[in-house]
Amino acid sequence: MSSASSPFTPRMVEGVVLLARGLTAKEIACGLGVKDAAKLLTEARAKAGVTTNRALVYVSLSRRWIPWPDPGPAAAEERGELEELVWAGLRFDVHDNQLPGILAPIARTTTHQIRDILARLREQRQLTSCGLIALGFPLGLLSGREGTHPPLRMAAPRKETGPWSGMGRTGPWKLTSQQNKALALLPESRSFADAAAAMGVSTSTYRQHLKTVSGIAGVCCLRSLVHRALQDGILSPLSSSVPLRDLTPELVTVWRSLVRDVPDAELLAEIVAGTGLDSGTVLAALDQLRAQGEPDWLLVIRGWAAGFITERDGTERPPRVNRRPIRAAADGPAPAPRPAPARPRPAGSPTDRLRLLPVHRTAAAPGPDRAAGPALGPDVRTGLDVDIVCVPPDVCQRLLSELPRREWGPVIGHVEAANALLLTRPGILRPGWRTGRGRLWQQGRTLPLPPHGRAAPGGSYWAVSSDAPLWHPDRLERYLNHPLGAGVRHEAAGGGR
Numbered sequence: 001m002s003s004a005s006s007p008f009t010p011r012m013v014e015g016v017v018l019l020a021r022g023l024t025a026k027e028i029a030c031g032l033g034v035k036d037a038a039k040l041l042t043e044a045r046a047k048a049g050v051t052t053n054r055a056l057v058y059v060s061l062s063r064r065w066i067p068w069p070d071p072g073p074a075a076a077e078e079r080g081e082l083e084e085l086v087w088a089g090l091r092f093d094v095h096d097n098q099l100p101g102i103l104a105p106i107a108r109t110t111t112h113q114i115r116d117i118l119a120r121l122r123e124q125r126q127l128t129s130c131g132l133i134a135l136g137f138p139l140g141l142l143s144g145r146e147g148t149h150p151p152l153r154m155a156a157p158r159k160e161t162g163p164w165s166g167m168g169r170t171g172p173w174k175l176t177s178q179q180n181k182a183l184a185l186l187p188e189s190r191s192f193a194d195a196a197a198a199m200g201v202s203t204s205t206y207r208q209h210l211k212t213v214s215g216i217a218g219v220c221c222l223r224s225l226v227h228r229a230l231q232d233g234i235l236s237p238l239s240s241s242v243p244l245r246d247l248t249p250e251l252v253t254v255w256r257s258l259v260r261d262v263p264d265a266e267l268l269a270e271i272v273a274g275t276g277l278d279s280g281t282v283l284a285a286l287d288q289l290r291a292q293g294e295p296d297w298l299l300v301i302r303g304w305a306a307g308f309i310t311e312r313d314g315t316e317r318p319p320r321v322n323r324r325p326i327r328a329a330a331d332g333p334a335p336a337p338r339p340a341p342a343r344p345r346p347a348g349s350p351t352d353r354l355r356l357l358p359v360h361r362t363a364a365a366p367g368p369d370r371a372a373g374p375a376l377g378p379d380v381r382t383g384l385d386v387d388i389v390c391v392p393p394d395v396c397q398r399l400l401s402e403l404p405r406r407e408w409g410p411v412i413g414h415v416e417a418a419n420a421l422l423l424t425r426p427g428i429l430r431p432g433w434r435t436g437r438g439r440l441w442q443q444g445r446t447l448p449l450p451p452h453g454r455a456a457p458g459g460s461y462w463a464v465s466s467d468a469p470l471w472h473p474d475r476l477e478r479y480l481n482h483p484l485g486a487g488v489r490h491e492a493a494g495g496g497r
Contacts, residue, residue, distance in 0.1 A: 006065040007047040015040045017066050020057045022131025055093035055148040057130045061137050062144025071138040079442065082107055086117045088141050090133050093148040102150045105233075105311065140439035145392070172232045173216050182209035186226055187235060187301050190294065222297040224261035224315040230304050231311040249453060250277055254285035255303050258296055261315040267296075312415060353455075354393045354413040356420050356463040358401035376449060376466050380423075383443030387429055389422040389476060391438035396420035399479060400464075409471030411464040412450060420463065421447075428473035437480045 006013065015037060018028045029037035041053060048059045060066045079087075089103045100111040100118070107114065121132055136142040175183065181199055189195035196206035214220065217228045229235040257271045271282050289299050303309035380386050391399070393413075400408060412421040422438075433440040441447075449466070450456040 006063075008044055008060075008065060012040060012044045012047070013066060016044055016056060016060050019053055019130050020061065020066060020069065020134035022127040022134075024128065050093050050148060052093050052095065054090050054129050054133055057133045058091040058142065058144075058148060061134060062142075068137045069134050071135060082109065083117055083121065084141055086114060087121060087132060087136055088146070090118075090129050090136070091142060091146060091148055092150045094150060096129070106150075140434040143392075172234065173213070175213060175216065179209055179213050179216075182206055183213055183225075183229060183234065186210075186222070186297055190298070219261045219315060221261060221263060222295075223258050223264075223267075223300050226297045226300050227259040227309070227313070227315060230301070235301070247454070248285075250281050251285045251288060252308050252454065253277065254282055255289060255299070255308050256313055258289075258300050258303065259309060259313050259315050264296070352413065352463055353415055353461065354396075354418065354420065354463070356393055356396045356400070356411060356413055358397055379446055379448045382441050382445045382447065383426050385426065386423045386470060387426045387443070387473065388441040388447065389424055389429070389438050389471070389480070390414075390441055391420050391422060391480070393418065393420055395437045395480075396422070396463075403479075407475075408464050408468055409476075410462070410466045410468050413461050413463045415455075415460055422471050422476065423466070424471040424473045424476055429477065433477075435477075435480045 008016065011032065011034075014032060015028050018031050019041065023031065025037045025041065028041075029035065032040075034040065041056070045051060045053070045056050048056050050056050050059055061068060085107050086103055089099070089106065092099060092102055094102055100114040103114045104111045118129070122128065125132060125135065127135065133142065137144070178199075182195070185195040185198055189198065192203050192206055196203045199206060201209075210222065210225070214222070214225050217225055219225050219228060226235060253275050254271055254277070257275060258267075260267065260270050260274065262270045268279065268282060268286070271277065272279050275282075277285075290296075294302070300309060376385070382388050396411060400411075410423040412423070414421050421441075426443075429440050431440070431443060448456065450460040450462055452462060452465070455461040
């Protein structure tokens with residue numbers, strides 16, 4: 001039965017249920033005995049606040065306006081990670097012809113492959129896209145918390161209207177030819193004078209072009225400007241000229257922090273406040289990166305080429321600790337900022353990009369009263385070496401904050417999928433196990449483990465070290481089924497591992 005808070009009429013509920021079963025509008029009209037089901041679905045979309053039938057089914061299921069379907073034999077089927085990512089992306093409230101272009105940069109593949117995966121999913125399950133969305137809920141691919149909006153930087157560009165439309169503006173940002181040329185010269189130039197000479201304009205004119213482009217991109221510094229341009233495919237990374245020898249976790253953390261959208265005068269203080277590193281360490285890392293005399297915007301491009309900076313790195317300011325105001329230039333040079341209190345980070349992770357660890361805790365490490373975890377190779381096979389429970393980042397952080405450190409097991413931050421992987425003993429949780437907060441990865445998969453002390457090329461990292469003993473499956477199941485709060489703390493304190 002539908003929820004009492006459903007805005008739908010009984011006839012609308014019947015229509016959306018049939019839509020979720022994979023029926024077309026014509027089949028729904030026959031099933032309901034109405035002349036035009038399209039009008040009924042249009043009214044339902046308006047009440048749900050969406051524009052597509054796929055988003056209508058997703059919102060109706062996430063708010064329990066219609067019941068979830070039975071997964072049937074699909075629960076035991078093997079699915080690849082890319083296939084699951086595309087399947088979950090059907091929830092985006094964009095037109096069908098725009099969907100492959102939205103999913104391609106998220107999945108880091110081509111629109112042609114996205115179309116092939118979508119066609120294969122429909123053919124194998126004999127379902128429409130709406131039917132696939134409905135099936136994704138009982139399979140654990142969708143939870144109702146994801147939302148229907150695509151990532152901001154990957155949203156399909158809207159058709160331009162207004163006085164500037166049709167005046168030769170091109171690309172995702174609708175830049176003029178001069179603006180495009182000014183932006184394209186940044187990766188090839190070490191100074192504004194060089195770029196202005198290559199463009200055949202004065203330095204002040206070149207600066208004005210960049211200022212206009214920065215306003216269009218919504219950023220205030222060139223570091224963030226080139227990062228946004230790389231995210232949207234307007235610029236391409238160059239080959240790295242920064243030596244990759246003797247890279248430390250601190251250096252990589254500072255390198256990634258260059259994309260923060262703050263004025264250059266505030267960059268040092270921002271990195272100190274956002275990473276927990278002391279100002280001396282940050283200054284030393286910046287000096288090492290700038291040793292070859294390259295401007296910071298070129299270092300961002302080199303970071304992309306080296307794989308340390310990706311499109312998932314945001315330019316927004318993270319939560320700051322002990323933020324101090326920056327003195328105006330008229331008052332003289334800004335004093336060195338007081339080092340911010342260091343945010344504890346696990347020994348095996350240069351930076352907790354998904355913020356899985358509670359800020360007041362340190363990483364799990366074997367103590368005198370705790371046996372060390374199993375020796376894991378460069379990769380593991382689920383169901384044989386370990387089982388893996390996948391949970392959202394906020395669930396992982398709350399779970400770790402509620403449990404004492406001795407109860408923590410190994411945790412991998414899976415950056416590309418934006419979730420946390422909890423490593424537990426194999427063969428105890430049943431295949432297809434899931435709760436409202438997590439699900440068991442399918443058995444028989446091979447998972448490459450990230451190296452210790454740095455992130456893997458895809459961004460995955462150890463949030464809690466592999467030296468910690470594996471999570472106890474029975475307790476992990478109770479934790480994820482129990483409301484996170486005082487009950488979990490009491491349960492954890494009531495018995496030993």
